[in-house]
Amino acid sequence: MTAGTITPENDTTGARAPQTKATAAARIVGVGTASSEHRYSQQELLDHFAIEDPKIRSVFLNSAIDRRYLTLPELDAHGAVIEESQGELLDKHRRIALDMGARAVRACLEDSGLDPADIDYLCCVTTTGFLTPGLSALLIREMGLSPRTSRVDVVGMGCNAGLNALNAVAGWSVANPGKVAVALCVEACSAAYVIDSTLRTAVVNSLFGDGAAAVALITDTQDTAHSAPASPAGSGSPRILSFASHLITDAIDAMRFDWDDSQGKFSFFLDPQVPYVVGANAEQIIGRLLDGAGLRRSDIDHWLVHSGGKKVIDAVRVNLGLTRHDVRHTIGVLRDYGNLSSGSFLFSYERLLQERVTRSGDYGVLMVMGPGSTIETALVQW
Incomplete structure (x- = not known):
């Protein structure tokens, strides 16, 4: 395994190298998560959709997933799933995403000892639905955040988008030391399902669940960076x-x-x-x-x-x-x-x-x- 920029001259003991360049860095000061209301086992999902195909059942039951949070389509009087149109799925996305997103942000703020009024920048990430205005604007109104809050929405990038957003939010934080930036990932996967009998959709339907997660970032100002104590054992940040x-x-x-x-x-x-x-x-x-x-x-x-x-x-x-x-x-x-x-x-x-x-x-x-x-x-x- 290579040692990167460590050379025999500066590392003869195998110890980890110190960070030699002192630069401002954003700190993660809080995290919060939320899920949608209902939790289902994989077997319960197979029963709900009356899936009997052994290949599809095997995909569900051998997924290493015990349970997921989902908002399922309702059943009619005969026990058949009522199909949801794309418009109904977008409405579902908006409803679930706003609820989970607000709860995740509140949990994050509680974890970091901050108040909603402290948020200066909000980045919202989602791939499971499209909204204009975006989730950031809707959440600012929903949560009563300051209308002066800077914001951005990252839509459609997929599972990697949380780190893409964190990169951008960390950059904003470094450029605005002392201010609070929040990155929120909201995925209402219940609003992105197609229900049919194919293996293509079975793989997706067996895997994804609803969830939201938020992190708060702060970059210390010059004064606080010089006076801040080292993080205690077991701490976050x-x-x-x-x-x-x-x-x-x-x-x-x-x-x-x-x-x-x-x-x-x-x-x-x-x-x-x-x-x-x-x-x-x-x-x-x-x-x-x-x-x-x-x-x-x-x-x-x-x-x-x-x-x-x-x-x-x-x-x-x-x-x-x-x-x-x-x-x-x-x-x-x-x-x-x-x-x-x-x-x-x-x-x-x-x-x-x-x-x-x-x-x-x-x-x-x-x-x-x-x-x-x-x-x-x-x-x-x-």
């Missing part, structure tokens, strides 16, 4: 050190939304080769991320990987030489929520903080993947 991106252009159609004329709605497609494509490219981008900081993979104390699915997690773990313990939160979030798209890694981040195992000086890697095909990463330090 890691600094965001750097990002690295990798677009796998040969697999640009491997994850995509298509318009389905027969259904009159959008349909999401997942190529079965996605796990292997992601796994094959994981080492390259992690090497680049860590080389820039003069670190080895063995220097990373905490790994927070997107809960993209059992095969995706296994491919990343094998290619990076990670243990099941390293990705325990990734596995746990998939088991308890399914794939939450852009916010999955923040659910894992919240679970890590709840363990209270982070220590001052620990390094962490955030890693997500999605349409493009794309792998996005970030390096943080407590």
